[in-house]
Amino acid sequence: MTLSDSAPRGTDSIRESYLAMTRRKRMYSGIMLLIFVVLFISGFQIAQDRNAGGFIDGLPQLPDFPASVLSEAIEKAANLPGHIVDVLPALLETVNIAAVSTLTGTLAGMMLALLATRGLAPWPRLTGVFRRLSDILRAVPEIVVALVLIFVLGGGPVPAAIAIALHTAGAMGKLFSEVNENVDRKPLEGLASVGATWGQRMWLGVIPQVAPNYFSYALLRFEINIRASAILGFVGAGGIGYELKNAMTFGQGKLDEAAGIFIVLFATIVFFDQMSSLIRNRLTYGG
Amino acid sequence: MAASAAMRDEVLAHFRGKRIQAFVIPGVILAYFVYIFFAFDISGIASRARLDNAAILLSDAVSHRVHVTRDNRRGDIEASIEGSRRMVFSEDQRPDWITIDGDAARIELPLGHSVTYDGPNVTYDHPDYGQIRIWSDDGIQLELPTDNLPDWINASNTRVSITTEAGRLSMTRSRTETLRYVPGWELFFFDLSSPFWGLGVGDVVSTVLQGERIDPARSNLSLMVHDVWYNGIWRHGDVIWALGETILMAFLGTFGAAIVALPLAFLAAGNFAPSRAVRFVVRRIFDFVRGVDALIFTIILSRAFGPGPMTGALAILTTDTGSFGKMFSEALENVDDKQIEGVRSTGANAVQGYRFGVIPQVMPVLLSQVLYLFESNTRSATIIGAIVGGGIGLLLTQAIQTTADWEKVTYYIILIVLMVIAMDQLSGWLRRKLIKGDA
Numbered sequence: 001m002t003l004s005d006s007a008p009r010g011t012d013s014i015r016e017s018y019l020a021m022t023r024r025k026r027m028y029s030g031i032m033l034l035i036f037v038v039l040f041i042s043g044f045q046i047a048q049d050r051n052a053g054g055f056i057d058g059l060p061q062l063p064d065f066p067a068s069v070l071s072e073a074i075e076k077a078a079n080l081p082g083h084i085v086d087v088l089p090a091l092l093e094t095v096n097i098a099a100v101s102t103l104t105g106t107l108a109g110m111m112l113a114l115l116a117t118r119g120l121a122p123w124p125r126l127t128g129v130f131r132r133l134s135d136i137l138r139a140v141p142e143i144v145v146a147l148v149l150i151f152v153l154g155g156g157p158v159p160a161a162i163a164i165a166l167h168t169a170g171a172m173g174k175l176f177s178e179v180n181e182n183v184d185r186k187p188l189e190g191l192a193s194v195g196a197t198w199g200q201r202m203w204l205g206v207i208p209q210v211a212p213n214y215f216s217y218a219l220l221r222f223e224i225n226i227r228a229s230a231i232l233g234f235v236g237a238g239g240i241g242y243e244l245k246n247a248m249t250f251g252q253g254k255l256d257e258a259a260g261i262f263i264v265l266f267a268t269i270v271f272f273d274q275m276s277s278l279i280r281n282r283l284t285y286g287g
Numbered sequence: 288m289a290a291s292a293a294m295r296d297e298v299l300a301h302f303r304g305k306r307i308q309a310f311v312i313p314g315v316i317l318a319y320f321v322y323i324f325f326a327f328d329i330s331g332i333a334s335r336a337r338l339d340n341a342a343i344l345l346s347d348a349v350s351h352r353v354h355v356t357r358d359n360r361r362g363d364i365e366a367s368i369e370g371s372r373r374m375v376f377s378e379d380q381r382p383d384w385i386t387i388d389g390d391a392a393r394i395e396l397p398l399g400h401s402v403t404y405d406g407p408n409v410t411y412d413h414p415d416y417g418q419i420r421i422w423s424d425d426g427i428q429l430e431l432p433t434d435n436l437p438d439w440i441n442a443s444n445t446r447v448s449i450t451t452e453a454g455r456l457s458m459t460r461s462r463t464e465t466l467r468y469v470p471g472w473e474l475f476f477f478d479l480s481s482p483f484w485g486l487g488v489g490d491v492v493s494t495v496l497q498g499e500r501i502d503p504a505r506s507n508l509s510l511m512v513h514d515v516w517y518n519g520i521w522r523h524g525d526v527i528w529a530l531g532e533t534i535l536m537a538f539l540g541t542f543g544a545a546i547v548a549l550p551l552a553f554l555a556a557g558n559f560a561p562s563r564a565v566r567f568v569v570r571r572i573f574d575f576v577r578g579v580d581a582l583i584f585t586i587i588l589s590r591a592f593g594p595g596p597m598t599g600a601l602a603i604l605t606t607d608t609g610s611f612g613k614m615f616s617e618a619l620e621n622v623d624d625k626q627i628e629g630v631r632s633t634g635a636n637a638v639q640g641y642r643f644g645v646i647p648q649v650m651p652v653l654l655s656q657v658l659y660l661f662e663s664n665t666r667s668a669t670i671i672g673a674i675v676g677g678g679i680g681l682l683l684t685q686a687i688q689t690t691a692d693w694e695k696v697t698y699y700i701i702l703i704v705l706m707v708i709a710m711d712q713l714s715g716w717l718r719r720k721l722i723k724g725d726a
Contacts, residue, residue, distance in 0.1 A: 040542060043535050047600050050532065050677070052593025065590035093326075100323050103316065139707040141666045143673055143680065144700050147687045152341045157327050231582045231670055235684065241582060248586060262583060270578040 073259035083260030087243055091264055094239035095272075097157050097232075098225040101164035105225075106218045108165070109134070109172025114202055116173060117180040120188075122198045131177070137170025146232050160237035164225050172217065179213045180206065216283050219276040226272055230265060240265055347693035351473040355385055355394050357404050357463040359423065364392050364404060368473045369692075370464070373519060380479060384467075394465050400453035402465045409463055411449055411456050421447050421458050472694050474520045481514040521695070526682065530706055532596040533678035536671065537664040537710075540603025545657045548608045552615030553641070559619060569612070576609030581667065585674050594676030602671055603664055610660070618652045619645070651722040662714040665707055679703055 048055055073080060115121050116130035142163040149159035187205040196204065207214075233241020240261060247258040324330070354370040357363070366381050368374035381387065384395040392404040399414040411419040417432030419440070426444040441448045448457040455466040477483040482501045483491055495507045502510050516524040551569055553559045560566035585602040592598040627644035635643065672680030683699045686692050 036542075040539065043539050044597070044600075047532070047535055047539060047595070047597040051595025051597035053591075053595075055592070055597060058592035061591040062587075065587050096323060096326060099319070100327075103319070135708065135711075136704065139666075139704045139711065140700070141669045141703060141707070143670045144683065144703060147684060148344070148696070151687060151690060152337055152344065153332055154335045154337065156332075156335075158329070158332055161327070227580050227582070230580055231674075234582055235670075235673055244582070244586075262579075265580060265583065266578050269580055270574070273578070 069255045069259050069262070072253075072255040076256040079256055080260055080263075083257050084264055087240060087257075087261050087264050090233075090238075090240045090243045091268060093157050094229045094233060094241065095226060095268065097161045097164065097229040097237075097239055098222060101161045101168055101229070102218060102222045102225050104161075105165040105168025106172050106214070106221070108169035109176055110207075110214065112169060112173030113176030113180055114206070116177045119185065120180055120183070120202070120206060130173070134170045134173030134177075137166050138174060139170070140167065142167050142228055142232060143235060146237050147235065150236055155236055155238060155242075157238045160229055160232040160239070163232065163237075164228050167228075168221055168225065172221065175217050176210070176214060179210050179217075183209050212283050216280045219280055223269075223273055223276050226269060344693050346468065348697040349694070350468045350470045351694060352466045353382065353385075353469055355387075355392060355402075355404075355465045355467075357392070359407060359460060359462050362390060362406070364390070371520075374474065374479060376479065380485065382469075394467070396451075396453040396465075396467055398453045400451060402454075402456055404463060407463075409456070409458055413451065419449065423458070423460060427458055427460065472698070474518065476518065477514050478519045478521075480519065483511060483514055521698070526679070526699070526702065529677075529679040529682050530702060533668045533672055533680065534665060534706065534710065536596050536599040536603060536668040536678060537661060539597075539600035540668070541607060541657060541661040541664050543600070543604040544607035544611050545653070547604070548611035548615055549653070551608075551612050552619055555612060555616035556619035558622065558624070570616075573609045573612040573616075576605060577613065578609075581606040581671065582674075585671055589675045596672070596675075596677035598675045599668060599671045599677050602675065603667060607660060607664070611656070614656050615649075615653055618649045618656075622648050654721055655718050658714040658718050662707075662711050665710040669703055679706070 044055075053061075112130055112134045115123070116127050116134060118124065118127055121127045121130070142160075145163035145166055146159050149162055153159050183206055187209070188201050191201045191205045229237075229239055230241045230244075233239035233243075234245050236242065244258060244261045244265070247254050247261060352369055353366060354368070355364065355366045356370065364387050366376045366385050366387065368376075376382075378387075386393045390404075390406045394402040394404075396402065401412045403410045403412070408420065408422045411421070413419065416437065419432070420430040422428050427442070427447050429440075429442050429447055431440075436442060439450050441450075446457065446459045448455065454468065457464050474484070483494070486494065491511065494501070495511055498507055501507060505513075518524075551573075554561070554565050555569040555573060557566065560569075581602055584605045585599070588601050588605070589598045592601065622645055626648060627640050630644040631640045668678060669680040669683070672678030673684045674680075679699060679702065683696065683703070686695045686699060
């Protein structure tokens, strides 16, 4: 046997094994895809079976409701500005719920994050406890807390604000502690060497480093919380969602009011989304 | 010298600015809180808050009531849980602190209190106060050991009620009822119709493992599982189904949105869009869909498709198509062109170029975004379920609105939290598994 004979056989076997590997890989991803498709289709079937109306039957009815809202809004177009003005106090309440819960949630999340970050926490042994605490706060959906608090405190903005603030605190606690992990420890050592207390070390050594990051997360959260407070209003916690529910339950005849609320809600969400992304962009790229 | 003086001034001015900032920002926050205090009427909350509701909630969440009720028209006495018709104790199932003997009954309450029914005449024996006698003739009559009425007794001509720390007795012309709080969740595993009711854990295990067949048609194990699953009070089967529905809504919504958004994202990404006009239009569609909130989609869709999980799934799908479209197109814009060129240089056509040049690059990013949203959508699906009428969200709102079954509310809340934590773990695990090396 000479070398020249074995060389092509060598590339052949490499080629063989490469192709076998790609075949195997392709088979695995094919199987994964198949499982996913089966799950998806059968899941859709189950969801459709348990639904009041089927997908195909409902599809033609999809434009009916927007059409009737639209036609009623056009018919009573003169009332629309009035409806928009009427709903502004409720809108203010929704935005206030979002703002106050973002603010308190962020402050609480900041505390939780500092207590849960190894190396920064005043009680290193308890970092796990605070981590679990923010996990649990994050896991409880807002609606659960809101409904229970509505039962105790009565309807209105406060239950919604508390519910969203608790969730925000948990979410922020997790995000912020990830940010805290990457903090430069040198300023902390410097502060410790001149005898700063824990609070002073955090306030002067950590917060200035992470503040832009925190701020940008808080803005993002504010966007999310406006949506959340609108939804919670719908289940009875005041604000624009509550107005929308009232207008909707009246149905025909009040749909122009619903149209006004839709417009206001849409405009608000777009406005705050744009504002916050503008500020965040400026924070990351310039200034 | 002049230069350093100028620099000094500048630095000092900067410090002053910082110092003012240090006071102004907390000041603004404080002012806002003061405004909120009045706008939300926080001082009014104190008067509106129903702390007795909170007490009911807390005590109901960990205990249940056993009612002993006498129907004063027909004269029969029965013991039940929470006064529910579906949870009436049969004669041999009654707790031992209740003895019912024909028209007479004796109920032992904690702390030495006791109540005796003797036909229509009722005696409440309070160890520190004495015997209170109540009977019905031409209105409800009350006889007390003291002259003045203590504040824990509420008496009128038509109704007497006694509320102590041991329990509650109320009597009207039509019925006499005594309540006792018993710790624990009643009938959690087996309802009163099950042969396993009232057995200890050890007895249940030994019956399942080696006991005689209770139902000759099937094994004790399958009987046990059947009884738990179809428990008439807690309805575990339905609850598990509802949890499944919620997860299903999140799954269908999230992945459906990803499937719809992926091709659209190519049209919205600057480096792949066929023309600027198409890109502009698709982007505006994404912005519009994101701006129209999930709430609005949910309402519109439930008008068309009726209540149920599919409506919820479609609502999540529509909303998330906007978010995914934006995220995906941003990821696509960051794609490295060299790999596509490389693939194209081997003679691949455009589709093959996308498949082998683009998808492998963006897949990890997209997948991790999808999985992140999947987790957060499990939570959204709970809320959306409450609106569209599907899943665990519906059960929870119903249980809260009836304000009777706080132990069920507690149970649902625990299940929801466990579900969200489990989905969180699952999505984290999948992210690590599918996107190796990246995190």
